[in-house]
Each structure stands twice: as structure tokens, then as C-alpha cells.
Amino acid sequence: MLVRIVKLSFHEEHIPTFLAQFEQMKSHIRNSPxxxxxxxxxxxxxxxxxxxxxxxxxxxxxxxxxxxxxxxEIWTFTKKLFNDKPEAWSVNKLVSLQ
Known part of the structure; x- marks a missing residue:
């Protein structure tokens, strides 16, 4: 399993716009193959x-x-809201404790 971690930084006035778009798109992302x-x-x-x-x-x-x-579609919309360059990491999960 591959874990993708992405850090996104937004202008404060764009936070509600980002959250509304995430709410609208989250099930589409989650249902991606x-x-x-x-x-x-x-x-x-x-x-x-x-x-x-x-x-x-x-x-x-x-x-x-x-x-x-x-x-x-998501990235074109979201990148207009950033106040800093996004950062991303792909990592392998080694241990998970419940």
C-alpha cells in the first residue's frame, strides 16, 4: 500500500472555498480505482x-x-487558492497500531 501525503497552504479567505470544493469532490476521489x-x-x-x-x-x-x-479538474481549481507551493510525499506504511 502506498500512502500519499500532500501539504496544502491557503490564503485564509480561500479556506471556505477549498473546504466546499473538497466536500463536493471527496467521494469522487475516494471512489477512484x-x-x-x-x-x-x-x-x-x-x-x-x-x-x-x-x-x-x-x-x-x-x-x-x-x-x-x-x-x-480538482487541481486546476485548487491551485488558484494556494499561498505557498504544495508539498507531497509518497510513503510506504510500515506499522499501524490501533
Missing amino acids: GNRLLELYQDAQNPGIFFTYSYWDDETALNQYRQSALFD
Whole structure:
């Protein structure tokens, strides 16, 4: 399983717009082939910083999503709201304790 972590930074006035768009698109992302989990986090100290965590079957599934019309639509809209360059990491989950 591949875990994708993306850090997104927004101008404060754009936070409601981002959250509304995420609400509208989250089920489409989650139902993309190979996606197993989608989570959104907001930084406790800086409300303009968000993180998405998504679990993918493998890198191929993630790349297929990133090359999809859905991703293009979401990214074209979202990138206009940023106040800093997004950062992303693909990591392999080694341990998870419940």
C-alpha cells in the first residue's frame, strides 16, 4: 500500500472555498480505482495549512488518478487558492497500531 501525503497552504479567505470544493469532490476521489482511504487534516496552529492523506493500492493507481480528468479538474481549481507551493510525499506504511 502506498500512502500519499500532500501539504496544502491557503490564503485564509480561500479556506471556505477549498473546504466546499473538497466536500463536493471527496467521494469522487475516494471512489477512484485503487484508492482505499482519503482523509483531510487541518493544522492545529495554522488554520491555512491542510494535509490530505490518501491510501492507494500502489504507485500505478496513484499515477492513474493523477493523470485523470478528475484530478485535472480538482487541481486546476485548487491551485488558484494556494499561498505557498504544495508539498507531497509518497510513503510506504510500515506499522499501524490501533
